[in-house]
Amino acid sequence: MRSTVEDNEVGITQGTPETAPIIRQQTAVYVYEAPLRLWHWVTVFSIITLCVTGYFIGSPLPTMPGEASDNFVMGYIRFAHFSAGYIVAVAFIGRIYWAFVGNSHARELFLPPMWKATFWREAFHEVRWYLFLEKIPKKYIGHNPLGQLAMFFFFVLGISFMIVTGFALYGEGLGQGSWADQLFGWVIPAMGQSQDVHTWHHLGMWYLITFVMIHVYVAIREDIMSRQSLISTMIGGWRMFKDDKPD
């Protein structure tokens, strides 16, 4: 099944040779390059860290016994949160860079072709597939249109919002005139006051948690039910197809 051939067009003879249609037969395609896979997993672990530490910053653990000088629980939690925040932001900037220099699949996240009618038709097909109205899913090398939409609206916009509000709040601690204040300090008056930014940052976390739940579920489900590999692709980079039937 596994092939190192990238795009293998093979004419399959069906019926008489003169009427034989050319059917694209793809068994394995290299989709996700190494930096992109690295980014994905770095982001996964950072987001888990951010959600857990972020939750405990908002609702701290029970009071520590002993002297204040013996403990630094909130300090460590906040340190982990800020570090993971930096990692997510730097990785996301790297990911944007990779959209420019990587292969065409690296751009899917940022530019769903929403101006194309076929995109919406296929997205609708995917909706029908998830509503159990289609028996057979379509084959996709990269993201399917619905997946692309979800990635853009849930993840790209969600993480951008969290990076901007997160650094705006971080800038409050760094102080006025710090880089975070200069770049993102405008967010605080734009949303009302610091308290409002905190509220939105909390809501943003739940937005991303919802995304992660759906993302993981769909990845597992499609890995089982669709016609291509999902989870192994984000580990090894190769997309496998389970059948040789046309798209």
Next chain:
Amino acid sequence: MSQIETFYEVMRRQGITRRSFLKYCSLTAAALGLGPTFAPKIANAMETKERTPVIWLHGLECTCCSESFIRSAHPLVKDVVLSMISLDYDDTLMASAGHQAEALLEETIQKYKGKYILAVEGNPPLNEDGMFCIIGGKPFLDQLKHAAKDAAAVIAWGSCASWGCVQAARPNPTQAVPIHKVITDKPIIKVPGCPPIAEVMTGVITYMLTFGRVPELDRQGRPKMFYSQRIHDKCYRRPHFDAGQFVEEWDDEGARKGYCLYKVGCKGPTTYNACSTVRWNEGTSFPIQAGHGCIGCSEDGFWDKGSFYDRLTDIHQFGIEQNADEIGTAVAGGVGAAIAAHAAVSAIKRAQHKGDQDS
């Protein structure tokens, strides 16, 4: 009041001799590192420089800003009002009343066009053409616009003038608005707080008189020297926050030990003010020192940010009244249930499909 008094005249009136005055001028020159020739120049400036005229207006407010102001210790408010500024109109503090007072206001505006400082306590209501606040028979809105037209600079005292405060809280029936919604062409120095700290108020005035300019302001128009840090940043209970030691509920062991009030809703981490450094009543105390969390009174719209005892703000949109974490938990729970249901249907369909293929 034909001619406004100079600093020199005020000092003479307060019993300072000319000899002492000249000594003061030479000492000041020496203290500033200037040569002896500067002493007469300073004396000349003191003799000729007029005190800054200030008009202090009161709109919709509770006078807590004035109450705070008159308790200033450094400088003493007596020195501010009697020596440093010429407080020409303040209907709460001035001796005259009625027509006499209103005439003084008009006179000051005409006489010191473009030179006086306009200090505004409280704010104007816009509903019903401003009929919810009448000063001297006319809407405060008109008086404010009239006085602001020829002012050199405007000071917004307190959260009312700066943000709107309680009268602008939901549902705001009088449509009270902060003064920057009405005065759009003048520099406005916001000194928020409910009330602002006395020393912050006199400090802002002293700065403007000493340097003859508006202090450096942050993005929202607050003087950086008093409002650039949060209560939390300089709170003396901060080590307990970092250590994870909190007052879990009122009167518990943590409360007695003076632990951090974060869990009982202290707004210190989101409030910009000088309470934790300057403190109140000659530096005696401030709310957190007294064992109660900060309520965030110097922040925009603090009345509408839910309970004073919750860290997270309730969200009042689409008929819901929950905080972000409650909404988030509900949404995540709903999505989780939907995923479980979808997975179950998927499994059944797959089993059926397999059955179809087998047969």
